[in-house]
Amino acid sequence: MTARLGDLVAHGRSADVFELTRGRVGKKYHDSWSDAAIDREVADAQTAYDLALTPIRCHGRVRIDDARVVAFDRLDGVALTTVAERNVFRMPRVARALAAEHARIHRARTDAFPDVRVIAADQVHTAALAGLSPVEKTLLLDHLASLPAGDRPLHLDYHPLNVFQHGGGYATIDWQSTAIGDPAADVAMTRLLFTEAELFPGASAVQRAVYGAARSTMGRLYLREYQSITGMADDAVDRWMTAARVLRLGMLDIPSEREGLLAGIRDGLRRMVDEGTG
DSSP: OBOOOOSEEEEOSSEEEEEOSTTEEEEEEOTTSOHHHHHHHHHHHHHHHHTTSOSOOEEEEEEETTEEEEEEEOOSSOBHHHHHHHOGGGHHHHHHHHHHHHHHHHTOOOSSSOBHHHHHHHHTTSGGGTTSOHHHHHHHHHHHHHSOOOOEEEOSSOSTTSEEEETTEEEEOOOSSOEEEOHHHHHHHHHHHHHTSOOSTTOOHHHHHHHHHHHHHHHHHHHHHHHHHHOOOHHHHHTTHHHHHHHHHHHHOOHHHHHHHHHHHHHHHHHHHHHTOO
């Protein structure tokens, strides 16, 4: 398919999104994103659609000069973040919607994606975690292997900028880090995004101050609602927090997050040793 990019719709860490024709948008990937990663997102996004995890269909690559572009259905609503921005009193409703949609995704079962524990273990050997000692890496790998298995789809980047109002319901986008496993792994990743991760690229000082305070509140509301829906206990999420930090650091290695995530990983390992747990 040959096409032409229209107006810029959104800017992201891995790609920019532009208007296309016939109800579609084009995701134009940055040079730092590998072809293998793009191909994986195409396959995983198509599978997510087939499993009814999202109503947004991926239409594969399109030819636009030398750019690497993938076409997706156009969303007809706004991100949940925008809903909360427009009226802060809607934050509890947004948090409930975010939790309910996450719980719905986790009700599916599949073997189509890689095991989250294997993905996490692979990150231990990346340059981002090179600062860990051999002993720390061994402890970390033993811990990751001890985590519970599962067959539920995990988004691993689930937050209100990736969930949109759409078609009378909701649509989750950016299926570029999809895995399978224990749903608590995905909830731990979302909790980390609300508490420890850098805000969206290009955020101003004012945005960092405002969103930093608001997102911690929304994170607490989201977690409380998700647990109310599913019955998931705090310790089930806590058990995955070290793995969540490994995944975030290894897959993205954002400079502003590096020191804090490494410190969190080491603290988690120390507590495991002190408690004699895996």
